[in-house]
Amino acid sequence: MIKAVIFDLDGTLVNSVDYHAQAWVEAFKKHGYDFSFEKLRQQIGKGSEFIIGELLSESEYEKYYDDISNYRKQYYQENLLEKVQPFPKVRELFEKIEQDGKEIVLASSARKETIEHYKQLLNIEDLIKHATSTDDVEKSKPEPDIFNAALDKLTGMDKEEVIVVGDSPYDAIAASKIPLYTIGVLCGGFDEKELREAGCSEIFKDPADMLANYSKLPF
Numbered sequence: 001m002i003k004a005v006i007f008d009l010d011g012t013l014v015n016s017v018d019y020h021a022q023a024w025v026e027a028f029k030k031h032g033y034d035f036s037f038e039k040l041r042q043q044i045g046k047g048s049e050f051i052i053g054e055l056l057s058e059s060e061y062e063k064y065y066d067d068i069s070n071y072r073k074q075y076y077q078e079n080l081l082e083k084v085q086p087f088p089k090v091r092e093l094f095e096k097i098e099q100d101g102k103e104i105v106l107a108s109s110a111r112k113e114t115i116e117h118y119k120q121l122l123n124i125e126d127l128i129k130h131a132t133s134t135d136d137v138e139k140s141k142p143e144p145d146i147f148n149a150a151l152d153k154l155t156g157m158d159k160e161e162v163i164v165v166g167d168s169p170y171d172a173i174a175a176s177k178i179p180l181y182t183i184g185v186l187c188g189g190f191d192e193k194e195l196r197e198a199g200c201s202e203i204f205k206d207p208a209d210m211l212a213n214y215s216k217l218p219f
Helices: 016-029 036-043 046-057 058-083 090-099 114-121 145-152 169-176 192-198 207-212
Strands: 005-008 104-107 162-167 181-185 202-204
Touching: 005 145, 016 058, 046 058, 046 104, 046 202, 058 114, 058 202, 090 104, 090 207, 104 114, 104 145, 162 169, 162 202, 169 181, 181 192, 192 202
Parallel strands: 005 104, 005 162, 162 181, 181 202
Antiparallel strands: none
């Protein structure tokens, strides 16, 4: 029986993927690299170390990693965070899950302040007991650290009793390494084929679609 649901945040509950891609464009451009918005958008969901590591040479990575990563974070916080909007029906979905006696964990490697901002934006502060942050992980997705950290917050639960919901292939890849059953949502911009190939067992449009089809969920 499923006892808990782990939700990714960016692209799953809040409409932030385009803004993250924009921040990466600006960060690379600041340091002399002209990567397209589309190229960087396909990377969103990975950790900074994997995005920069894939796009730059080893020597460039060692030289510029901290500067690019820190500028990206600063640009997002100062210019884009306040523009992020919640996807519809997140609170209603969470209320339904809570009424069923299941716990909810937010699994994100964002800063704690950013996660608190998102919780307020989504109006779910009273429904969330546990959330991960960048302080809980050594490696970001597609490594499984963030989901292992989320599992650690669910005392006495086995992985077979937990489901992950995420919007990117990197969520599914990370979850599959534990392994955890994964539901994909399309609202982050990745297509169904990508999500299924990465390991998502079921696909929904967004949180509102999950709520509308709640009886079909493996909860």
